[in-house]
Amino acid sequence: MSSVFSALARLRRTRALHPDGLVLRGTLDADGPAVLPLPRGEHEVLVRLSKGAGTPGSLPDVLGLAVRVPLGGDRHWDVLLSTSGGNRVSRMTPLPSTHWEGRCYGSVVPFRRDGDLVWLRAVPQRRTRRIPPNPGALATAARNIPLHFTVEESGRDGEWRAVATLVVRGEAHEDVRFEPVLSLPPGVEMSPRWLGRARVEAYRESRAGAARADGTAARPGAS
Numbered sequence: 001m002s003s004v005f006s007a008l009a010r011l012r013r014t015r016a017l018h019p020d021g022l023v024l025r026g027t028l029d030a031d032g033p034a035v036l037p038l039p040r041g042e043h044e045v046l047v048r049l050s051k052g053a054g055t056p057g058s059l060p061d062v063l064g065l066a067v068r069v070p071l072g073g074d075r076h077w078d079v080l081l082s083t084s085g086g087n088r089v090s091r092m093t094p095l096p097s098t099h100w101e102g103r104c105y106g107s108v109v110p111f112r113r114d115g116d117l118v119w120l121r122a123v124p125q126r127r128t129r130r131i132p133p134n135p136g137a138l139a140t141a142a143r144n145i146p147l148h149f150t151v152e153e154s155g156r157d158g159e160w161r162a163v164a165t166l167v168v169r170g171e172a173h174e175d176v177r178f179e180p181v182l183s184l185p186p187g188v189e190m191s192p193r194w195l196g197r198a199r200v201e202a203y204r205e206s207r208a209g210a211a212r213a214d215g216t217a218a219r220p221g222a223s
Contacts, residue, residue, distance in 0.1 A: 021050025021064070022135040023172040024142055028069060030164040034153055035118045036111060037077075037185045038164055043070050046176055047168045049100060049138055052082060058132035060096040065105040065122055065149075066178040067166065071185055080180030081105035081122055088158035091119055100124075100131040100138055101147065111184075112191040117156055122149040122166055143170050 026047045030038040045067050052062035062082050069077040083097040084090065084106035097103045101124035110117040125148040131141045141147075151164035181190070 019051070019054040020135055021048050022138050022142075023048045023174060023176050024168050025170060025172045026067075026146075026166060026168040028067065028151070028164055028166050030151075032161070032163040034163040035113060035116055035155070036120060036153060036163075036188065037071070037113075038151075039070060039072070045069060045166075046172060047166075048176060048178055049135075049168070051133060051135075052094070055133075058134045058137070060098045061133055062094045063097050063100060063103075063105070063133055066180060067122075068176070068178065068183075075185075076183055077185050077188075078178040078180045078183040079107075079120065080178065081107055081120065084108055084121070086121070086160070091121070091154065091158075097133060099129075099133060100141075101126055101129055105149075110191050111188050113188050117191055119154045120151070121154070121160070122151050124149055139171050142168060 024047045026045050027042055028038070028045045029042040030040050047068075048064070048066040050064040050066070052064050055061040064083075065081045067079045067081075069079055071077055082094045082105060083103040084095050085093050086104055086106075091106050092108055094108055095103060104121045104123045106121035107119050110119050112118075126145075129141065129145075131137050146167050146169040149166040149168070150162050151166055152160040153163050154160045184190075
């Protein structure tokens with residue numbers, strides 16, 4: 001399967017996964033008790049919203065929301081969420097969206113901490129806006145009105161509990177490589193472990209294929 005991502009990246013001359021996106025600034029305010037180690041209080045974060053498969057223009061796609069969460073010092077946690085469903089079954093299913101605020105963004109697979117399985121999602125608070133799923137339309141909209149999300153956790157019971165709010169605003173004007181598989185807090189891992197390893201390989205092949213296409217060296221671990 002990894003060879004598929006490598007070939008697609010070479011064909012596109014860019015990464016195979018989430019090739020088209022926009023890096024924005026935002027604030028994460030964690031004010032509720034959480035199983036996952038979100039830093040309490042309000043913190044500046046970097047956010048990348050992207051199209052998962054890279055469909056042309058404003059065509060629907062599985063959209064991605066990556067958030068770089070500070071953990072203190074030079075450590076951070078890169079959380080990657082994708083548009084998905086909200087119930088106990090569909091929360092594990094990536095689903096396409098016709099606009100940036102059309103669906104919730106979920107972890108799809110759970111995180112494991114101290115034996116607990118925990119899903120994470122960001123729910124748009126404004127679903128009346130229909131921002132087409134292309135970075136240009138998103139850049140214009142985010143400059144005028146920030147995007148607001150409620151961050152929620154869910155365990156095996158399928159009940160969602162609010163643990164933070166996320167506000168995303170104007171463009172950050174910098175190229176950031178998020179590391180959703182490798183940048184995890186101590187004591188937290190993706191579950192099951194084999195899927196985390198598969199994602200590491202998929203991202204590695206995607207980067208390597210893009211690097212071979214343009215003659216540059218791929219940076220280990222980035223996505």
